[in-house]
Amino acid sequence: MVWGVGLLVYFVAVFHRSSLAVAGLAASERFDISASQLATFTMLQLVVYAGMQIPVGLLVDRFGSRSVLLTGTVLLTCAQVGFALAESYSAALVARVFVGMGDAMTFICVLRLVSSWFPTRRIPLMTQLTGTLGQLGAIAAAVPMTWALGHLGWTTAYLVAASLGLALALAMVFVLHDTPTQRNLRGPALSLAAVRASLSASWAHPGTRLGFWMHFSTQFSATALSLLWGYPFFVKGEHQSEATAGLLLTLMVLAIMGAGPTLGWLVGNHPWHRSTMVLTIVSSIVVAWTIVLAWPGHAPTWVLVVLVVVVGVGGPASMIGFDVGRTSNPHERFASATGIINQGGFVASLVLVISIGIVLDWRTPGGGSDYTSSAFKWAMSTQYLLWGLGLIQVYRYRVKTRRVVDRDELEGIARAVA
Numbered sequence: 001m002v003w004g005v006g007l008l009v010y011f012v013a014v015f016h017r018s019s020l021a022v023a024g025l026a027a028s029e030r031f032d033i034s035a036s037q038l039a040t041f042t043m044l045q046l047v048v049y050a051g052m053q054i055p056v057g058l059l060v061d062r063f064g065s066r067s068v069l070l071t072g073t074v075l076l077t078c079a080q081v082g083f084a085l086a087e088s089y090s091a092a093l094v095a096r097v098f099v100g101m102g103d104a105m106t107f108i109c110v111l112r113l114v115s116s117w118f119p120t121r122r123i124p125l126m127t128q129l130t131g132t133l134g135q136l137g138a139i140a141a142a143v144p145m146t147w148a149l150g151h152l153g154w155t156t157a158y159l160v161a162a163s164l165g166l167a168l169a170l171a172m173v174f175v176l177h178d179t180p181t182q183r184n185l186r187g188p189a190l191s192l193a194a195v196r197a198s199l200s201a202s203w204a205h206p207g208t209r210l211g212f213w214m215h216f217s218t219q220f221s222a223t224a225l226s227l228l229w230g231y232p233f234f235v236k237g238e239h240q241s242e243a244t245a246g247l248l249l250t251l252m253v254l255a256i257m258g259a260g261p262t263l264g265w266l267v268g269n270h271p272w273h274r275s276t277m278v279l280t281i282v283s284s285i286v287v288a289w290t291i292v293l294a295w296p297g298h299a300p301t302w303v304l305v306v307l308v309v310v311v312g313v314g315g316p317a318s319m320i321g322f323d324v325g326r327t328s329n330p331h332e333r334f335a336s337a338t339g340i341i342n343q344g345g346f347v348a349s350l351v352l353v354i355s356i357g358i359v360l361d362w363r364t365p366g367g368g369s370d371y372t373s374s375a376f377k378w379a380m381s382t383q384y385l386l387w388g389l390g391l392i393q394v395y396r397y398r399v400k401t402r403r404v405v406d407r408d409e410l411e412g413i414a415r416a417v418a
């Protein structure tokens with residue numbers, strides 16, 4: 001039940017985070033804003049989310065998952081109420097900042113609950129299931145929100161969405177316990193010296209850095225496609241119909257669903273080979289994108305299907321980074337290490353979202369948003385810089401981590417399962 005409530009809270013956070021993806025047109029009309037002002041909502045949310053990861057990790061290690069998760073949900077709910085009632089662009093931006101803050105307080109707490117409530121051998125699978133099932137919130141945001149915006153109007157649609165938070169807050173108060181024996185688990189007081197010591201100890205372990213670069217390299221392609229650029233890329237860059245573009249993005253979420261449990265099982269049984277899994281998946285993503293970008297003219301639909309499936313696997317692959325962080329840090333530093341690692345993918349996604357926008361503007365004759373296929377090929381190619389950096393760093397820190405990790409101890413858990 002504890003996991004169920006935690007998962008539901010994460011599901012709703014993903015729902016709120018993605019709820020703007022289908023409301024672009026309505027938002028442009030309501031606030032009378034341009035496409036780049038609209039994109040600012042997504043970027044601001046990502047900046048706040050990434051910037052909050054380390055403070056939130058420290059807060060979770062200090063005050064426990066239950067308190068931080070409850071605070072995050074209240075914040076997220078109030079922020080969505082603010083977004084529902086906002087009538088100016090600046091008020092909506094402020095509301096989106098708080099959506100990013102509330103969202104940032106969710107995932108780390110739920111992972112910490114998983115690591116406190118499940119036996120060690122089940123943690124990789126439960127972590128993957130949490131990430132995977134939580135992503136369903138994005139699908140829930142797409143269909144019902146489109147309907148609600150069309151039938152109920154902006155304010156009511158967002159107020160109804162916000163009301164989910166009230167039910168969740170009640171469930172949290174009554175059901176959540178930080179550990180099987182404690183309702184609230186408190187860590188040592190947060191002095192500046194303690195914070196510095198905890199963060200440097202986490203960062204000093206090559207496993208935390210390996211986790212950071214794994215998260216960095218694997219998920220940015222899927223995040224940039226699903227949060228902002230996927231739809232315009234498929235429609236304007238690859239000349240697919242709007243319906244096909246929607247189907248391709250849904251297929252990407254289905255690929256996430258399929259790959260999550262399989263990767264969870266693989267990680268649990270072959271922990272020594274976690275970095276090999278990441279290197280293989282990132283290389284496959286690079287190959288899939290290269291085929292699409294090198295295809296003369298527009299790639300056929302089946303090639304795009306392969307692309308979204310392969311790119312989708314990057315989402316669950318990023319969760320391997322958290323597993324490496326978990327096995328490289330003591331339990332009391334778990335959340336701050338997770339916060340460090342979780343920054344990787346979101347910083348990379350933010351850089352990519354901005355770079356794509358800049359390159360599209362640069363390569364589009366006469367400005368405007370009538371982006372050409374060639375402009376998209378240039379823009380999407382900026383990913384090679386991120387993959388290059390990520391792959392080099394994963395390889396470097398895999399070598400360093402393997403030097404300090406005891407393979408027998410790490411694999412002992414997997415053998416116990418078998």
Ligand SMILES: N[C@@H](Cc1c[nH]cn1)C(=O)NCC(=O)O
Pocket residue numbers: 107131132135219256260314315316317318319342345
């Ligand atoms: N990589 C994601 C989670 C995920 C799992 N499967 C696909 N994506 C991640 O880092 N999540 C953090 C969050 O707050 O969502």
